[in-house]
Amino acid sequence: MKINCIIIDDEPLAAEVIATHLSEFSNMELIGTFTNPMLALGIIESGGVDAVFIDINMPKMNGLDFIRSLESTPYFIITTAYREYAVESFDLDVLDYLVKPVPFPRFLKSMNKLSQKFHGDKSIDQSSQTLEKSFIFLKVDKKLIKIKFEDIFYIESLKDYIKVFTKSGDYLAHKSLSSITEEVPSSQFLRIHRSFTVALDKIEALEGNSVLITGKRIPIGRKYINHAKDVILNTSM
Numbered sequence: 001m002k003i004n005c006i007i008i009d010d011e012p013l014a015a016e017v018i019a020t021h022l023s024e025f026s027n028m029e030l031i032g033t034f035t036n037p038m039l040a041l042g043i044i045e046s047g048g049v050d051a052v053f054i055d056i057n058m059p060k061m062n063g064l065d066f067i068r069s070l071e072s073t074p075y076f077i078i079t080t081a082y083r084e085y086a087v088e089s090f091d092l093d094v095l096d097y098l099v100k101p102v103p104f105p106r107f108l109k110s111m112n113k114l115s116q117k118f119h120g121d122k123s124i125d126q127s128s129q130t131l132e133k134s135f136i137f138l139k140v141d142k143k144l145i146k147i148k149f150e151d152i153f154y155i156e157s158l159k160d161y162i163k164v165f166t167k168s169g170d171y172l173a174h175k176s177l178s179s180i181t182e183e184v185p186s187s188q189f190l191r192i193h194r195s196f197t198v199a200l201d202k203i204e205a206l207e208g209n210s211v212l213i214t215g216k217r218i219p220i221g222r223k224y225i226n227h228a229k230d231v232i233l234n235t236s237m
Contacts, residue, residue, distance in 0.1 A: 002029040003118055004048060008063065009055040009079065010035045013144045014100055017137050018053050018079060021107045024133065027115060036060035049074045051095070051114055056080045067092050075117060077110055101137045101144050103183040136183055138164060140171045147171065149188055153213050154198040155180060165214075192228040193221040206232055 005028055009015040015033050022028050031049070034040040036058055043049055052074055056063040064085065067076055075095040078085070079102060086097045095117070096110040137144045151167040157177035164171045164180075181189065181197045191197040196218050198211060205212040209220045211232070220228050 001118075002027055003050045003114060004029050004031050005051045005053065006030070006032040006034065006040055006043065006049050007053045008034045008037050008040050008058075008066075009053070010058045010060075011055070014055070014079065017101060017144060018107075021102065021104055024104075025111055027119075028111065037063065037066035044070065044074065050118065051075045051077065053077050053079050056082065056085055056089075064088060064092065067094070075114060077114070101139050103136070104133050105183060133185075136180075138171055138173050138175075138180075140173050145171060149184060149199075152184070152189075152199050153202045154196060154216075154218060155189075157195040190228060190231055192224050193219055200232065203232060 005022060007015045007018050019030055019033065022030050032043060038060060044052065054063045054076055056078060063078065067073065077095050078089045078097045079100060081100045083099055089097050095113055098106060098110060135146050135148045138147055147164060147166060153165045155177060156163045160174060162173055162175050162177055162180055177197060181191050188200060189197055190200055192211065198213060198218060202213050203211045209225060210217045211220065
């Protein structure tokens with residue numbers, strides 16, 4: 001039995017990210033996307049909705065106020081760009097609180113929670129789900145840019161920012177290197193320095209304590225050197 005879901009978000013691209021994530025799960029069914037809560041009221045009150053992904057700050061009505069207004073509710077999962085509403089949200093018994101842009105591994109945890117509520121499943125098979133995932137959404141200049149893993153050459157840390165070097169161009173985002181390294185597949189990417197994570201299949205040469213990618217020499221950090229060389233030399237791409 002599938003879990004019927006709807007999305008309530010006035011940002012089309014943010015809603016598209018959630019819809020794309022949902023499409024990876026065979027036990028989830030997206031039955032509607034709405035730009036404000038009042039448009040979704042009828043379908044929620046009809047009892048045909050099991051789970052709602054809802055933004056907080058919307059022009060027509062605040063998402064939290066909407067949840068408070070309902071007498072009987074489906075499971076709500078908050079999707080927002082703001083962290084400060086988390087305590088208030090959990091006081092309303094929401095199932096989860098996701099901060100945009102929502103990385104797929106974090107979304108998977110929410111789906112495990114939701115699946116357990118309905119079916120008592122211990123977990124969704126993460127290995128089968130993540131193998132299907134071939135891209136990441138990165139927030140760049142107030143837009144969510146879809147970047148395919150196969151297009152990434154390497155990622156460089158620039159203090160509070162990262163720069164992602166790809167076939168189609170370079171993207172600067174306010175994010176840590178540790179965070180994005182956790183979001184990309186470990187079978188395809190390797191952190192080799194405190195400032196660099198590289199795509200294993202884009203390495204053209206290994207020379208001393210550095211690798212060559214698109215003609216750029218990227219250093220391998222001292223604490224990473226043994227593991228990095230072992231992975232690089234034993235990876236068949």
